[in-house]
Amino acid sequence: MSVRELARDAASARGYNFAYLDEHSKREVRRRLLKAVAIPGHQVPFASRELPIARGWGTGGLQITLALIGPDDVLKVIDQGSDDSVNAVNLRALIARTTGVWTTSDARDATIIQTRHRVPETPMTAAQMLVLQVPDPEPLRHVESGETRRRRMHAEGDYSAIWVHLFEDVVRWGEVTAASGYPVRVHGRYVMDPTPIPRWDVPKLDRAETLYLFGAGREKRLYAVPPHTAVEPLEFDDLPFAVEDFGGARCRRCGSARSFLNASYDHETGERSYVCSDTDYCERCAATALLSGEAP
Amino acid sequence: MPLLSVERLAKTFRLHALGGLAVRGCADVSFDVDPGQCVRLAGPSGSGKSSVLKCIYRTYRPTSGTLRYRAEDGRAVDLGALDDRGVLALRRREIAYVPQFLRVVPRVPARDIIAEGLWALDGDVAAGRNAADAVLGRLEIRPTLWDLSPVTFSGGEQQRVNLARALVLRPRLLLLDEPTSALSA
Amino acid sequence: MDTVPALLRIDALTKIHGAGCDACVALTGPQAGANVCPRCGSVVACADVSLEVQAGEIFGIVGESGSGKTTVLRCLYGDEAPTSGRAYLAPFDEGRADLFAASPQRRYYIRTHLLGMVYQSPALGLRMDFSSGANIAERLLVVGDRHFGRIRGRARALLERTEVPFARIDEPPRRFSGGMQQRVQIAKALANDPPVLLFDEVTTGLDVSVQARVLDLIRELRRRLRVAMIVVSHDLGVIRLLAQRTAVMKDGRIVEVGLTDQILEDPQRPYTQLLVSAQL
Numbered sequence: 001m002s003v004r005e006l007a008r009d010a011a012s013a014r015g016y017n018f019a020y021l022d023e024h025s026k027r028e029v030r031r032r033l034l035k036a037v038a039i040p041g042h043q044v045p046f047a048s049r050e051l052p053i054a055r056g057w058g059t060g061g062l063q064i065t066l067a068l069i070g071p072d073d074v075l076k077v078i079d080q081g082s083d084d085s086v087n088a089v090n091l092r093a094l095i096a097r098t099t100g101v102w103t104t105s106d107a108r109d110a111t112i113i114q115t116r117h118r119v120p121e122t123p124m125t126a127a128q129m130l131v132l133q134v135p136d137p138e139p140l141r142h143v144e145s146g147e148t149r150r151r152r153m154h155a156e157g158d159y160s161a162i163w164v165h166l167f168e169d170v171v172r173w174g175e176v177t178a179a180s181g182y183p184v185r186v187h188g189r190y191v192m193d194p195t196p197i198p199r200w201d202v203p204k205l206d207r208a209e210t211l212y213l214f215g216a217g218r219e220k221r222l223y224a225v226p227p228h229t230a231v232e233p234l235e236f237d238d239l240p241f242a243v244e245d246f247g248g249a250r251c252r253r254c255g256s257a258r259s260f261l262n263a264s265y266d267h268e269t270g271e272r273s274y275v276c277s278d279t280d281y282c283e284r285c286a287a288t289a290l291l292s293g294e295a296p
Numbered sequence: 297m298p299l300l301s302v303e304r305l306a307k308t309f310r311l312h313a314l315g316g317l318a319v320r321g322c323a324d325v326s327f328d329v330d331p332g333q334c335v336r337l338a339g340p341s342g343s344g345k346s347s348v349l350k351c352i353y354r355t356y357r358p359t360s361g362t363l364r365y366r367a368e369d370g371r372a373v374d375l376g377a378l379d380d381r382g383v384l385a386l387r388r389r390e391i392a393y394v395p396q397f398l399r400v401v402p403r404v405p406a407r408d409i410i411a412e413g414l415w416a417l418d419g420d421v422a423a424g425r426n427a428a429d430a431v432l433g434r435l436e437i438r439p440t441l442w443d444l445s446p447v448t449f450s451g452g453e454q455q456r457v458n459l460a461r462a463l464v465l466r467p468r469l470l471l472l473d474e475p476t477s478a479l480s481a
Numbered sequence: 482m483d484t485v486p487a488l489l490r491i492d493a494l495t496k497i498h499g500a501g502c503d504a505c506v507a508l509t510g511p512q513a514g515a516n517v518c519p520r521c522g523s524v525v526a527c528a529d530v531s532l533e534v535q536a537g538e539i540f541g542i543v544g545e546s547g548s549g550k551t552t553v554l555r556c557l558y559g560d561e562a563p564t565s566g567r568a569y570l571a572p573f574d575e576g577r578a579d580l581f582a583a584s585p586q587r588r589y590y591i592r593t594h595l596l597g598m599v600y601q602s603p604a605l606g607l608r609m610d611f612s613s614g615a616n617i618a619e620r621l622l623v624v625g626d627r628h629f630g631r632i633r634g635r636a637r638a639l640l641e642r643t644e645v646p647f648a649r650i651d652e653p654p655r656r657f658s659g660g661m662q663q664r665v666q667i668a669k670a671l672a673n674d675p676p677v678l679l680f681d682e683v684t685t686g687l688d689v690s691v692q693a694r695v696l697d698l699i700r701e702l703r704r705r706l707r708v709a710m711i712v713v714s715h716d717l718g719v720i721r722l723l724a725q726r727t728a729v730m731k732d733g734r735i736v737e738v739g740l741t742d743q744i745l746e747d748p749q750r751p752y753t754q755l756l757v758s759a760q761l
Contacts, residue, residue: 040613157586160622164611171612
């Protein structure tokens with residue numbers, strides 16, 4: 001018997017079904033996901049289950065992962081790009097303990113990656129899936145307070161309210177100020193909130209190889225972007241969408257100038273330095289740099 | 297062939313608030329107007345002259361009788377029975393009415409008031425203004441008044457603006473209601 | 482007369498609030514002197530309203546409160562769904578498709594591309610907390626314009642045309658006077674060049690001098706743009722100034738329709754005579 005099988009048996013011996021959820025719950029999520037994939041960018045309501053973590057801590061993403069994961073999957077969980085944050089560690093532990101699957105921090109080896117607020121820097125393949133945790137699925141939340149009215153707007157393709165907000169942003173600040181969760185148009189039809197990923201990650205969604213699945217547990221909505229689907233940020237013809245500009249800064253650890261960087265300050269010297277947000281990518285870059293003697 | 301043939305025109309007003317009281321505007325009026333001819337309706341006040349003109353212009357709906365008008369395109373129409381659309385079309389190009397009093401929009405300069413009728417036809421602002429100025433000149437209205445609203449004009453000047461408004465359209469039929477009533481001798 | 486097909490045609494528009502019954506229409510109206518059906522209590526806001534508007538024409542609808550005139554506009558614009566009736570717009574499917582039977586998406590298209598509406602209360606037609614420029618931009622964004630510079634330029638031109646000082650383009654209408662708010666509404670309604678403009682009591686509630694300015698503007702627009710308009714008002718003076726043809730409504734029905742000067746000087750129906758004689 002392998003270690004994985006042992007782990008799985010221990011879980012079931014304690015009365016847990018494989019992947020914690022009962023089979024009916026998994027079926028509910030899978031069915032809704034099929035609908036979500038069939039209508040890219042459209043929010044599908046689903047019967048979101050109670051889990052042993054509080055709402056607002058990734059229950060939506062977790063339910064997707066639990067519904068889809070199989071014994072042969074390899075799991076990676078990140079939070080803000082890091083495998084080591086408390087939330088990522090706890091989610092990974094829950095899933096691993098109730099399934100016995102292998103877990104990894106290497107984005108190339110995972111078959112399912114669950115994430116909060118970042119898309120991995122390493123390009124994902126058609127054999128992988130990215131599950132994103134969604135705090136609030138509704139891109140219209142700031143522009144229209146009535147739920148019925150919002151649903152009608154989505155149904156009629158009436159996104160003028162968002163556009164007016166963007167216009168007013170440019171009038172006031174000279175540019176669209178959304179730093180994260182930048183509204184995008186999926187498959188030319190629905191406007192979607194890509195979750196609070198930075199602008200840097202938005203282009204990764206467009207016509208990708210990978211299936212992207214979005215789960216909002218508290219709001220009870222699922223949505224999806226199938227592979228090879230157009231995902232276009234809302235922009236004006238004369239003010240095109242642009243990603244963050246780090247002004248030539250490089251990661252302190254690995255020297256990368258091609259990844260999303262977090263700024264940090266040395267408390268004593270006050271000096272500012274940058275570090276890759278994606279820890280896995282950073283480690284591999286650092287290792288490569290070490291071996292080849294070059295910065296990536 | 298007369299331009300306009302009025303046959304046994306009668307207009308009676310029915311006042312419903314007074315129990316359907318009938319007030320006669322005019323009765324059994326018949327006359328012809330040939331192209332280029334000037335026909336004068338004379339009579340004491342209250343004899344129905346205005347009513348006849350207003351029936352022709354269709355401000356009043358005739359109670360009975362016919363108003364056979366030969367339009368520019370050759371067709372003969374009964375003005376009393378013509379639909380609203382048809383009347384508006386004739387008023388735009390062929391039949392003009394000069395009322396006894398000038399009821400104007402304030403703040404609009406005289407030359408604009410006059411040019412409006414032409415503008416409604418083709419929207420050519422410059423041509424309209426030129427035509428308006430020409431008519432204003434012919435009617436001897438002082439140029440200093442052309443850019444003012446006629447609200448402050450004398451009775452005679454207002455009447456001439458009235459007339460200018462109709463003349464600028466070069467109508468085939470011109471209806472003048474008491475054109476000299478506001479003028480001094 | 483050559484029959485030019487109408488730009489807009491409404492057939493037997495009826496709007497009943499409530500469950501409705503077979504007798505609603507028969508038991509309400511000017512003869513009954515009421516809008517409320519005595520049998521089922523439903524309110525017949527309007528019934529059997531039919532009218533036609535030609536391209537470039539201004540059509541007036543006059544009546545007192547409860548006459549149903551505003552209901553007609555709201556049903557046409559899509560703010561309310563009629564109980565029955567049909568409507569046809571020449572630019573929509575060449576005038577062959579009934580607006581009221583169209584899908585929500587097509588209705589949305591009509592509302593954003595073919596109609597413009599100016600409400601009595603500017604708060605209904607404007608986003609009061611967005612700049613006046615953004616308000617106008619909305620109409621352009623909705624029809625697919627995505628060029629910020631061009632949109633802003635057009636907003637500026639429209640504000641100029643409606644005599645709103647350019648300096649106020651970035652201010653929200655909440656800070657404007659009533660007259661200026663209405664002018665921003667008009668600029669917004671014009672933004673996408675609709676063939677038909679709807680005005681619902683636009684000057685009601687404004688000071689007389691301000692009313693005059695707004696009316697002047699509407700006349701100027703009619704002269705310049707040749708856009709067809711339906712002007713709803715309880716004020717005969719406004720109707721006389723603007724409309725070439727007018728319908729008189731009472732208790733949800735059209736009581737008389739005709740040339741505006743004929744309605745005012747030779748009213749045929751008892752109610753029309755009452756209305757005309759009551760004007761100061």
